[in-house]
Amino acid sequence: MKSKYSGISLVLLILLLLVSCLPRSGDKNQDRRMDDPDARAGEMEAWQDTMELKRGLERQSAFEYYVYASAETTPVQSAEGEDAADDPAIWVNRKDPEKSLVLGTNKTRGINVYDLLGNELQKMNIGMVNNIDLREGFQYRENEVVLVAASNRSINAISIMVLDPLSGRLSDTIANLTAGVDEVYGLCCYHQQDPDVYFVFVNGKGGIVEQWKISGIGENGAQASTLRKSEIQGEMVRSFQLSSQPEGMVADDSKGLLYIGLEQEGIIVVSADPGEEVESSMLPGSDGSNPSIYFDIEGLALFSIRGKDYLIASSQGNFSYAIFRLGAQAAYLGSFIIKEALVDGAEETDGLDLALGAFSSRFPEGIFVVQDGFNTDGDMKRNQNFKYVSFSPIRKMIEAMEDAHASGL
Numbered sequence: 501m502k503s504k505y506s507g508i509s510l511v512l513l514i515l516l517l518l519v520s521c522l523p524r525s526g527d528k529n530q531d532r533r534m535d536d537p538d539a540r541a542g543e544m545e546a547w548q549d550t551m552e553l554k555r556g557l558e559r560q561s562a563f564e565y566y567v568y569a570s571a572e573t574t575p576v577q578s579a580e581g582e583d584a585a586d587d588p589a590i591w592v593n594r595k596d597p598e599k600s601l602v603l604g605t606n607k608t609r610g611i612n613v614y615d616l617l618g619n620e621l622q623k624m625n626i627g628m629v630n631n632i633d634l635r636e637g638f639q640y641r642e643n644e645v646v647l648v649a650a651s652n653r654s655i656n657a658i659s660i661m662v663l664d665p666l667s668g669r670l671s672d673t674i675a676n677l678t679a680g681v682d683e684v685y686g687l688c689c690y691h692q693q694d695p696d697v698y699f700v701f702v703n704g705k706g707g708i709v710e711q712w713k714i715s716g717i718g719e720n721g722a723q724a725s726t727l728r729k730s731e732i733q734g735e736m737v738r739s740f741q742l743s744s745q746p747e748g749m750v751a752d753d754s755k756g757l758l759y760i761g762l763e764q765e766g767i768i769v770v771s772a773d774p775g776e777e778v779e780s781s782m783l784p785g786s787d788g789s790n791p792s793i794y795f796d797i798e799g800l801a802l803f804s805i806r807g808k809d810y811l812i813a814s815s816q817g818n819f820s821y822a823i824f825r826l827g828a829q830a831a832y833l834g835s836f837i838i839k840e841a842l843v844d845g846a847e848e849t850d851g852l853d854l855a856l857g858a859f860s861s862r863f864p865e866g867i868f869v870v871q872d873g874f875n876t877d878g879d880m881k882r883n884q885n886f887k888y889v890s891f892s893p894i895r896k897m898i899e900a901m902e903d904a905h906a907s908g909l
């Protein structure tokens with residue numbers, strides 16, 4: 501008996517000695533990180549983000565035209581340093597322009613609604629929503645409302661909501677249209693004028709674009725009884741394949757055209773009419789031959805001044821915005837950046853939107869809204885948000901660009 505116990509004690513003693521001789525690490529947290537692929541990937545991402553920021557700022561410093569943001573939104577809810585805010589859409593309140601709204605996506609959880617001071621008014625946690633767009637004058641429950649559509653990656657669908665123009669409240673999701681694209685990504689609305697039809701375009705990472713016709717209940721009496729559940733009808737009316745990954749899209753309602761940003765190729769234009777052939781043409785100066793464009797091409801917006809049509813595009817790789825004149829005299833005019841002043845500058849912009857009109861004393865001619873990939877307050881890093889820029893200095897800049905272009909500079 502005695503010899504057996506001493507044998508066990510000896511084994512225990514040897515084990516203790518062995519354990520005490522094992523190499524000890526000075527940083528247990530580091531060991532844990534090395535063992536956890538998620539933590540390692542997170543640190544790598546943070547490092548790449550910093551490198552992207554550094555390189556982007558270097559490239560950005562080449563531009564001479566600049567403006568400042570006059571306001572910024574409440575930062576989006578996300579993990580620290582996460583790429584979360586993505587795409588804004590401006591709703592113009594015709595009756596009371598100062599009460600216009602900005603709808604912004606948070607691709608980690610949903611949609612936020614902001615006022616023109618940047619205050620968050622509403623938060624809708626409807627899923628991983630990437631792009632958003634809207635059109636007014638949509639008939640729903642015998643009322644005129646604002647049709648709001650968003651690409652929802654949680655369910656690979658177009659999520660449809662409506663905004664009440666009287667209260668300015670955004671509804672819950674009233675329909676989810678399951679898309680046939682591989683992974684919903686870019687999205688825009690199109691309001692065809694004649695006939696009066698609303699459409700949503702959605703694209704996927706694999707390069708397929710789907711065009712959906714959207715109608716409210718009661719428009720078509722024969723179908724109304726079968727539609728009572730969703731109250732919104734969506735019908736896929738056209739789909740086409742692009743040569744590479746798209747994202748940002750914008751439709752010109754009055755001309756029936758759809759502009760599509762191919763992230764690594766340039767901006768193409770196709771007919772937005774579902775009955776038309778899909779023949780695309782490249783917007784001059786939007787491809788890799790333009791040294792001022794640094795891919796990805798991201799958000800797109802359209803506007804007109806002095807009877808001329810323009811397109812503005814986010815050139816994400818050099819933190820700048822490119823201006824194109826459209827139509828018969830289509831040309832790249834120049835680029836500008838959003839520098840730091842009272843509000844920090846804008847970097848690595850994904851989505852953007854622009855609306856003209858007299859909104860407020862701060863935005864007397866229009867408002868340009870962009871996503872900011874690196875939001876800071878002083879030297880504090882904050883979650884991403886959206887920046888608001890007055891259109892007045894942009895309009896003056898475009899006039900200067902036109903003058904320079906005309907004189908061949």
Ligand code: CA
Nearest residue numbers: 583848850873
């Ligand atoms: Ca981003």
Ligand code: CA
Nearest residue numbers: 747763796798
């Ligand atoms: Ca993108």
Ligand code: CA
Nearest residue numbers: 586747850851
């Ligand atoms: Ca994006």
Ligand code: CA
Nearest residue numbers: 844845874875
């Ligand atoms: Ca910033």
Ligand code: CA
Nearest residue numbers: 844875876877
């Ligand atoms: Ca800030």
